[in-house]
Amino acid sequence: MDQLLQHLVNTLILGGTYALLGIGLTLIFGIMNVVNFTHGALYTMGAYLMYLAVTALGLGFFLALPAAILGGLLLGAVIEFVLLRPLRGSDIDTTMLVMIGAGIVLQSGTLWIFGGVAKSVPTPFPDAPLHLGPVSVSWLRLFVLGAALALIGLTYALINRTRLGLAMRATFQDHDTAALMGVNVRLIYTATFAIGSSLAAAAGALLGPVYVVFPQMGGLAELKAFAIVILGGLGNITGAAIGGFILALAEELGAGYISSGYRDAMGFLIIIAVLVFRPTGLFARAERIG
Amino acid sequence: MRKPTLYPAMMSSLALALTLASGPARADAGASGAGPIRIGVNEPLTGPFAASGTYVVNGAKIAADEINAQGGVLGRKIELVIEDNKSNPTEAAAVAEKLITSDKTPVMMGAWGSSLTLAVMPKLADYETPMLVETSSSGKITTTGNPYVFRISPPSALEAEAFAPMVGKIGLKKVDFIVINNDWGRGAAADFTKMLKDKGVAVGLVETMDQGAQDMSAQLSKLKGSDADTIMITAAVDQLTLLFKQMSALGLKKRIITTGGSQNPDQIIAQAGGAADGTLHLTTFLPWYPDRTPNPKATTYFIEEWKKRGFQFAGVTESFRGYDGIRTIAQAIAKAGSTEAAQIKAAFWAVDFTGLNGQIRFAKSGPAGRESGQSKPDVYLIRIESGRVVMPEL
Numbered sequence: 001m002d003q004l005l006q007h008l009v010n011t012l013i014l015g016g017t018y019a020l021l022g023i024g025l026t027l028i029f030g031i032m033n034v035v036n037f038t039h040g041a042l043y044t045m046g047a048y049l050m051y052l053a054v055t056a057l058g059l060g061f062f063l064a065l066p067a068a069i070l071g072g073l074l075l076g077a078v079i080e081f082v083l084l085r086p087l088r089g090s091d092i093d094t095t096m097l098v099m100i101g102a103g104i105v106l107q108s109g110t111l112w113i114f115g116g117v118a119k120s121v122p123t124p125f126p127d128a129p130l131h132l133g134p135v136s137v138s139w140l141r142l143f144v145l146g147a148a149l150a151l152i153g154l155t156y157a158l159i160n161r162t163r164l165g166l167a168m169r170a171t172f173q174d175h176d177t178a179a180l181m182g183v184n185v186r187l188i189y190t191a192t193f194a195i196g197s198s199l200a201a202a203a204g205a206l207l208g209p210v211y212v213v214f215p216q217m218g219g220l221a222e223l224k225a226f227a228i229v230i231l232g233g234l235g236n237i238t239g240a241a242i243g244g245f246i247l248a249l250a251e252e253l254g255a256g257y258i259s260s261g262y263r264d265a266m267g268f269l270i271i272i273a274v275l276v277f278r279p280t281g282l283f284a285r286a287e288r289i290g
Numbered sequence: 291m292r293k294p295t296l297y298p299a300m301m302s303s304l305a306l307a308l309t310l311a312s313g314p315a316r317a318d319a320g321a322s323g324a325g326p327i328r329i330g331v332n333e334p335l336t337g338p339f340a341a342s343g344t345y346v347v348n349g350a351k352i353a354a355d356e357i358n359a360q361g362g363v364l365g366r367k368i369e370l371v372i373e374d375n376k377s378n379p380t381e382a383a384a385v386a387e388k389l390i391t392s393d394k395t396p397v398m399m400g401a402w403g404s405s406l407t408l409a410v411m412p413k414l415a416d417y418e419t420p421m422l423v424e425t426s427s428s429g430k431i432t433t434t435g436n437p438y439v440f441r442i443s444p445p446s447a448l449e450a451e452a453f454a455p456m457v458g459k460i461g462l463k464k465v466d467f468i469v470i471n472n473d474w475g476r477g478a479a480a481d482f483t484k485m486l487k488d489k490g491v492a493v494g495l496v497e498t499m500d501q502g503a504q505d506m507s508a509q510l511s512k513l514k515g516s517d518a519d520t521i522m523i524t525a526a527v528d529q530l531t532l533l534f535k536q537m538s539a540l541g542l543k544k545r546i547i548t549t550g551g552s553q554n555p556d557q558i559i560a561q562a563g564g565a566a567d568g569t570l571h572l573t574t575f576l577p578w579y580p581d582r583t584p585n586p587k588a589t590t591y592f593i594e595e596w597k598k599r600g601f602q603f604a605g606v607t608e609s610f611r612g613y614d615g616i617r618t619i620a621q622a623i624a625k626a627g628s629t630e631a632a633q634i635k636a637a638f639w640a641v642d643f644t645g646l647n648g649q650i651r652f653a654k655s656g657p658a659g660r661e662s663g664q665s666k667p668d669v670y671l672i673r674i675e676s677g678r679v680v681m682p683e684l
Contacts, residue, residue, distance in 0.1 A: 002515065003511055003512065003514075003515040006511040006514070006540070007508060007511055010507040010508060010511060014505060014507070108336070111336055111340065115341070115344070116335070116336070116340030116341040116343075116344055117341040117557070117602070117605075118341065118527075118528045118531070118561065120531070120560075120561040127538060127563070127564055127565065128538075129538070129539050129540065129541050131541060136539065136540050136541035137539070138538075138539035140539075141539065207504075211504040211505070211532055211535075212504075212528055212531055212532060212561060214340075214341075214528065215336075215340070216336075216337060216338055216340070216502065217504065219502060220500075220502050220503070220504070251508065252507070252508045253508075254508075255508035255509055255512075256508050256509075256511060256512050259498075260468075260497045260498050260499065260508065260509045260512070261471050261498040263499070263500065263503070263508060263509075264500045264503065
């Protein structure tokens with residue numbers, strides 16, 4: 001029982017950051033239809049920006065976090081502006097190849113600049129964990145959960161409650177009509193990619209201090225982000241948020257009670273099941289076609 | 291269309307070119323002739339083991355420079371042909387093939403990880419080219435009958451054997467394992483389990499983690515609930531750091547012993563801080579106490595040279611293997627009096643000198659007629675105490 005409780009607490013904390021990763025990618029992959037292979041690299045970038053802001057700039061942990069997220073936003077905007085804007089209208093394979101190349105450049109760039117030795121980000125939180133009966137959780141992880149939930153809420157509000165969000169939804173529903181209604185479509189594409197990227201960077205900046213920061217940390221994170229997006233249904237933000245928690249639960253319970261060797265396979269088993277039984281994702285609503 | 295139509299094609303070919311980019315083509319100097327003698331080095335310079343592989347390569351360069359400063363081998367300089375196996379077994383095999391067929395290296399060193407080395411081994415037999423194995427510790431490497439393999443790192447069974455006399459003194463009762471899910475980790479769990487059971491110590495859970503995994507809370511929560519007094523861990527330094535931090539976050543307090551020789555204790559101290567206090571580690575090199583190593587003079591020279599080149603001290607527990615590996619290969623070439631693969635392979639059996647972690651001398655291992663070479667290095671137990679490395683008196 002104690003073990004189950006601990007697994008559930010772990011799930012909650014892991015799920016928060018998985019949800020962030022998933023929402024960021026679903027904006028780009030699901031809504032913009034760009035198979036974004038830079039998502040993992042942006043996660044890594046967020047962690048390195050956090051590391052730089054805390055150690056080299058001496059910004060302090062709580063200021064470094066928004067700085068890293070802002071860095072991710074800018075980097076995302078640059079990637080969209082330089083690589084994706086000229087490719088709009090070309091087929092999905094071309095875009096995908098370019099994004100694979102960009103991902104490799106970003107990953108090798110971090111390896112080149114920072115070297116392969118992992119870095120650790122100092123945090124202001126105490127080493128001793130918080131004990132809640134039989135369950136222990138570190139203060140840092142609690143903060144990560146809180147910050148992740150806040151960012152998810154913010155993104156949700158941005159998409160559903162602001163004019164920018166309205167313009168985004170309009171653009172991806174019908175690009176031409178939105179343009180005719182006076183929406184600056186090119187700006188919306190850049191903004192969407194930048195926001196999606198900043199969420200990946202946020203996940204990296206939050207998890208970097210929890211784990212260690214190294215150039216390849218984004219690889220597995222990216223695969224999991226794709227898993228979450230498929231789980232929740234392409235472009236479905238609520239689905240991606242819930243998908244993040246479901247993936248975390250499957251990994252925790254799978255590793256805890258079935259076999260830890262297959263921990264990272266659990267998520268992909270779920271995806272296969274989802275694709276077989278509910279190809280549009282777990283949370284797809286009935287949709288009118290035509 | 292106002293959009294330049296060539297752009298997409300250009301971008302995709304750029305992406306492809308980046309993916310396929312390989313090392314520069316080299317003029318074919320061959321194994322014979324008057325040019326430098328080429329030694330292939332097959333190490334992970336990118337991917338999860340990038341840090342360790344880079345350390346080994348830097349150690350190898352120190353050995354090559356030292357040998358060349360003393361006049362080289364057979365009157366010729368040696369040249370390291372260094373290739374990145376990307377921490378990926380498929381790449382490691384491809385790198386070996388490239389080194390042998392395109393660079394014509396008559397002997398190689400590699401490939402850090404056990405899974406990487408095992409992937410290379412069939413190529414050694416195909417091309418009849420010997421390889422010095424500097425780091426890998428899976429038992430399979432020297433027991434499957436590949437006569438082209440010469441290993442200076444201890445297999446897990448040797449490590450377990452060296453640890454056996456300490457088991458009673460530490461007072462182990464029941465041990466759980468958490469190991470990296472590959473040939474190295476699973477091999478270590480199997481060999482240590484066998485030794486512990488022979489000693490009457492109970493073995494409980496054997497948990498595994500993926501080589502790129504960062505969150506082991508699930509496995510650790512399970513270990514926390516077990517009744518074992520000790521957890522033995524086999525993983526490289528980055529995952530060890532994560533494990534110690536996550537154990538402390540979960541309030542998991544048990545005796546910890548790590549194996550495998552890729553712990554880099556100084557990096558653990560720097561990154562895990564207090565979470566690493568009290569942990570025990572089986573290592574194969576003692577850079578903290580050069581006077582207690584088998585060859586204090588060589589150890590001191592190596593550490594001085596390492597520092598002079600501006601590398602982090604934490605790396606020496608990995609890089610000394612690259613240094614000893616190249617020195618072993620150089621001695622084999624000198625004893626062979628030839629740069630032919632077959633002669634070098636035969637001469638490995640005559641190598642005999644004191645390396646940084648013990649006598650390097652190959653004993654036969656594996657099925658008769660097809661034996662691999664296995665040297666027997668020293669194994670030490672160290673403890674991290676208040677951010678320092680100490681040797682517990684046992």
